[in-house]
Every structure is written in structure tokens, then in C-alpha cells.
């Protein structure tokens with residue numbers, strides 16, 4: 262039972278959190294045929310590449326500023342309902358551009374959703390702008406430039422998501438330089454679909470304070486030591502890793518081994534309904550399947566706040582609530 266624990270989430274893709282029922286209603290509203298991607302209330306995909314395709318198709322039924330406000334408010338309300346005090350949402354202004362809404366309207370809708378949710382429950386949230394690796398370095402640089410120039414106090418981080426097998430991290434280093442120079446926090450998907458080399462690449466080329474997943478670092482014990490020595494925080498999403506077949510089962514998932522090796526680990530849900538999970542379930546898995554005590558789970562939540570892309574005053578206020 263973890264319902265009595267305060268929760269924090271550092272790694273959730275906004276469109277990846279879209280509830281299937283809301284997506285079905287949106288598709289009907291816009292007359293979009295989504296029957297290949299959404300069947301019997303569940304998203305349909307069979308491997309990482311088809312997951313990314315399904316994700317992009319689902320994203321297409323969220324079209325207006327108000328659609329994005331509603332999606333954001335819905336997800337943050339769900340989080341607040343399980344005692345989540347802080348959430349970082351991974352968002353893609355490029356997607357706003359691609360669907361013709363525009364990056365500013367996309368972000369403005371999301372910020373309105375944050376405002377509405379915060380007013381009801383007090384939940385605090387920030388945005389991590391992401392580039393999508395499969396759209397290539399130029400597009401990722403564009404996302405970084407957007408985030409750097411936005412001057413939006415809720416945009417506090419930059420990420421690289423998408424097809425990890427495309428190119429090497431160094432190809433995207435310039436985007437991270439732009440984001441770093443603008444004072445944004447840096448995190449990057451690595452060591453999820455690709456092996457330990459991808460985590461090493463990320464450390465060498467980006468020097469991020471956090472890594473999304475990073476779990477395949479376990480394939481190289483020297484690299485695990487390097488992560489522990491650097492204090493790099495891993496945003497670990499066990500349910501996602503099992504759903505995508507990164508590990509065959511929870512018994513072989515390295516969350517506990519990484520923690521015991523001194524790596525700073527945190528728990529998140531990634532794209533919850535796509536992976537039949539939720540932040541609530543991830544906390545339950547931490548307690549039940551991984552056998553962590555309440556104190557150990559609270560320590561991971563505290564690590565997440567320490568690594569959050571927020572100002573010191575907000576960090577202090579959040580830490581005081583754990």
C-alpha cells in the first residue's frame with residue numbers, strides 16, 4: 262500500500278498520458294479514424310517503433326489550445342488524486358507546429374491546464390520541452406531554440422526522446438548546448454532501447470543531471486559506478502520497460518541493483534495508458550514487487566525533488582511536504 266505516500270513524477274510524456282476514453286471522444290469529435298491505434302479501450306502497438314507511430318497518431322486528435330488544456334488538467338487531476346505534489350511533463354512544441362496549432366498555442370493550452378489543476382489541488386508542475394530524435398538534429402535544435410527563447414517560467418527543462426536507434430547522441434549535442442546556455446535543466450532518453458553505450462554517449466556529449474531510463478547501464482558495471490560517482494539521477498519507469506520488452510520481467514529489472522550500487526534513482530510512468538500503468542501502479546510496484554520500504558520510497562521521492570527542474574524556493578517547499 263502506497264496510498265499514504267506523497268508522490269512526485271519526473272518523466273511523463275503529456276500525449277503519452279492521454280486516457281483512451283478521452284482520445285476516443287476527441288477522435289469522434291474530429292472525425293478521425295483511430296480504430297487501428299485504439300481498440301477495446303486500449304492503445305494498439307507491438308514494438309518500440311509501432312509504439313512511437315501509435316503515439317504520434319493519438320497525439321493528432323488533440324488539436325486546439327483547449328484540447329491541450331483539457332488533456333493537461335485531466336492528467337494532473339489524476340496525479341493530484343493519488344497525492345502527487347509535483348509533476349514534470351515532457352512536451353513537444355514541434356508537435357504543436359506539425360498539427361498546425363503552433364508552438365505558442367500548444368504551450369499556452371498546456372499552461373492553462375496546469376493553472377486549472379493547481380487551483381484545485383495545489384499540484385505543482387513544470388514543462389520539459391523535448392526534441393524527437395527520429396525527426397533529426399535540425400528539428401531537435403529547433404525545439405531547443407524554442408525552449409531557450411520562450412521566456413516561459415514553466416518551461417524549465419530540455420529532453421531528447423524518440424527513436425534512440427537513430428544517430429548517436431553527439432549528433433544532437435548542439436541542441437543541448439543551446440538549452441544549457443539558456444539555463445534549462447538537461448535530461449535525455451538513453452539506455453532504454455539501446456545499450457550501455459548510449460548512456461555513456463549521453464554522459465560524454467550532454468553531461469545531463471538526469472537520464473530518462475538509463476536502465477541498460479546495468480550492462481556495464483564501470484558505467485554504473487560512473488553514474489553513482491557523478492550523482493546522475495535516473496528517471497526509471499519499470500512498467501514501461503517491461504511493456505516494451507527492455508527486460509523480460511520485473512525480477513530481472515535492475516531498479517534495485519542500480520539503487521544498491523549507489524545510483525540515484527526515481528520512479529515515473531512514462532506513457533501510462535500505453536503501457537497499462539499509472540504513477541499509482543509504479544509506486545505499488547516499488548513497494549510490492551521490488552520490496553522497497555516506505556522510507557526507501559520516500560527517499561526516492563526526495564531524490565526526485567532534489568533533481569527537479571525548479572527554483573530553490575519551490576524545491577524547499579516541496580521537500581518540506583515529504
Ligand SMILES: Nc1ncnc2[nH]cnc12
Pocket residue numbers: 274277316422423424450453501531532
Ligand atoms: N519511452 C519512450 N522512449 C522514447 N521516446 C518516447 N516518446 C514517448 N515515450 C517514449
Ligand SMILES: [Zn+2]
Pocket residue numbers: 272274422450473531
Ligand atoms: Zn520517456
